[in-house]
Amino acid sequence: MSEYIVDRLGQLGDGIIDTPNGEIFAPFTLPGEHIEGNVENGRVNSPKIIKPVSDRVKPACKHFKSCGGCSLQHASDTVISDWKIRKTQDALSQVNLHPEFRPIINSKAGSRRRATFAAKRTKKGALVGFHGRASDVIIEISECPISDPILLSGMPAFSQFAILGSSRKAVLRISATVSGNSLDVKIDNGKKLSATEISKFAQICNQFKILRLMWNDDVIAQSNPPSQKMGLADVIPPSGAFLQATKSGEAALIKTVLEIIGPSKRVVDLFAGCGTFALPISSKATVHALEGDVNMIAALDSGWRAAGGLHDIKSETRDLFRRPLMPDEFKKIDAIVIDPPRAGAVSQVVEIAKANVGRIAFVSCNPATFARDASILCNNGYNLDWVQIIDQFLWNPHIELVAQFTK
Numbered sequence: 467m468s469e470y471i472v473d474r475l476g477q478l479g480d481g482i483i484d485t486p487n488g489e490i491f492a493p494f495t496l497p498g499e500h501i502e503g504n505v506e507n508g509r510v511n512s513p514k515i516i517k518p519v520s521d522r523v524k525p526a527c528k529h530f531k532s533c534g535g536c537s538l539q540h541a542s543d544t545v546i547s548d549w550k551i552r553k554t555q556d557a558l559s560q561v562n563l564h565p566e567f568r569p570i571i572n573s574k575a576g577s578r579r580r581a582t583f584a585a586k587r588t589k590k591g592a593l594v595g596f597h598g599r600a601s602d603v604i605i606e607i608s609e610c611p612i613s614d615p616i617l618l619s620g621m622p623a624f625s626q627f628a629i630l631g632s633s634r635k636a637v638l639r640i641s642a643t644v645s646g647n648s649l650d651v652k653i654d655n656g657k658k659l660s661a662t663e664i665s666k667f668a669q670i671c672n673q674f675k676i677l678r679l680m681w682n683d684d685v686i687a688q689s690n691p692p693s694q695k696m697g698l699a700d701v702i703p704p705s706g707a708f709l710q711a712t713k714s715g716e717a718a719l720i721k722t723v724l725e726i727i728g729p730s731k732r733v734v735d736l737f738a739g740c741g742t743f744a745l746p747i748s749s750k751a752t753v754h755a756l757e758g759d760v761n762m763i764a765a766l767d768s769g770w771r772a773a774g775g776l777h778d779i780k781s782e783t784r785d786l787f788r789r790p791l792m793p794d795e796f797k798k799i800d801a802i803v804i805d806p807p808r809a810g811a812v813s814q815v816v817e818i819a820k821a822n823v824g825r826i827a828f829v830s831c832n833p834a835t836f837a838r839d840a841s842i843l844c845n846n847g848y849n850l851d852w853v854q855i856i857d858q859f860l861w862n863p864h865i866e867l868v869a870q871f872t873k
């Protein structure tokens with residue numbers, strides 16, 4: 467066994483030791499810690515902590531290390547926040563951008579409103595949990611401190627769905643979203659159900675407050691609509707559709723986006739989803755909302771129509787990678803909100819750079835693609851005024867941020 471001192475945290479939260487022969491990864495360790503272990507394929511697999519640092523904390527969950535959901539429960543909030551800010555700063559400095567960073571905003575434990583469970587039938591019943599770290603093994607869980615307790619209240623139902631509705635070796639993929647005090651559930655990989663089984667599933671849904679159950683490609687049970695409040699509108703998202711990970715994170719994102727667009731009267735919302743930003747903005751400005759998923763745009767439009775009294779929202783389904791909004795379509799627009807998927811939005815940003823819109827609220831979940839897109843804007847006359855990290859991913863390496871660009 468050899469002894470090492472951990473130098474830094476890597477992209478996914480593993481401790482990293484820099485050596486003349488390259489990096490050695492040491493999971494669940496922190497910078498400054500003295501550790502001992504054997505290196506295999508560039509990795510210390512079960513590092514023994516000889517000298518911990520004061521930033522080491524007791525993990526909040528008994529499944530930490532085996533469950534693949536969290537990778538940083540052993541680190542203090544300060545270490546995690548500083549690391550997320552630094553990761554984002556590093557990505558931006560690679561394109562020569564050094565903006566101001568506002569203090570990070572964090573989501574609390576127990577606030578995650580979406581989760582994807584795995585479940586399978588066993589000889590004795592069913593196994594419900596999350597996939598293990600980098601493996602297909604299902605780790606049965608009895609607690610999950612990051613999740614809203616309403617998500618966990620569905621687990622007995624998921625167990626029954628696996629017993630009754632999964633074929634011998636299949637693993638059910640269960641995407642659950644909190645809707646009010648209830649759940650909206652989408653299950654993939656289930657067997658074909660008979661009419662009797664479907665009515666049994668509807669009873670289980672009633673018992674466990676599941677408002678809607680989508681089984682493979684069909685909604686097989688729905689009591690009340692699983693709606694989500696967006697601004698003044700109630701929206702019924704398509705089953706399994708993207709929503710921000712926590713309610714408080716979403717509220718902070720909306721507040722920051724509204725601050726950036728300021729008194730703008732005509733706003734374009736690119737990658738609009740079901741209207742997370744477009745609907746709150748429509749209380750004070752007209753919006754052209756564009757999104758690639760036809761069902762999400764339909765949900766946004768229905769929510770807007772049913773709410774009434776809001777400014778106009780023109781909803782458009784459009785693939786913004788292939789058919790970005792062109793410079794002449796930004797004429798008369800005062801502000802842009804853009805919130806692309808992890809891949810970023812290079813083709814759309816190139817067109818924005820040619821237009822002349824004074825304010826941009828850029829929301830991103832990937833510092834690397836954000837840095838690339840930001841450099842295109844800044845090379846074309848925009849200033850990156852500040853970055854605000856809004857961390858919805860407690861104990862996890864994911865990063866969510868909003869940035870203000872002006873010109």
Ligand SMILES: C[S@@+](CC[C@H](N)C(=O)[O-])C[C@H]1O[C@@H](n2cnc3c(N)ncnc32)[C@H](O)[C@@H]1O
Nearest residue numbers: 737738739742757758759785786787805806807
């Ligand atoms: C990070 S989500 C943001 C959604 C929304 N702004 C929100 O906060 O709920 C990115 C959105 O981009 C959409 N999307 C992905 N690829 C797209 C494309 N090529 N064209 C248009 N929209 C796309 C996804 O369907 C998703 O709704």
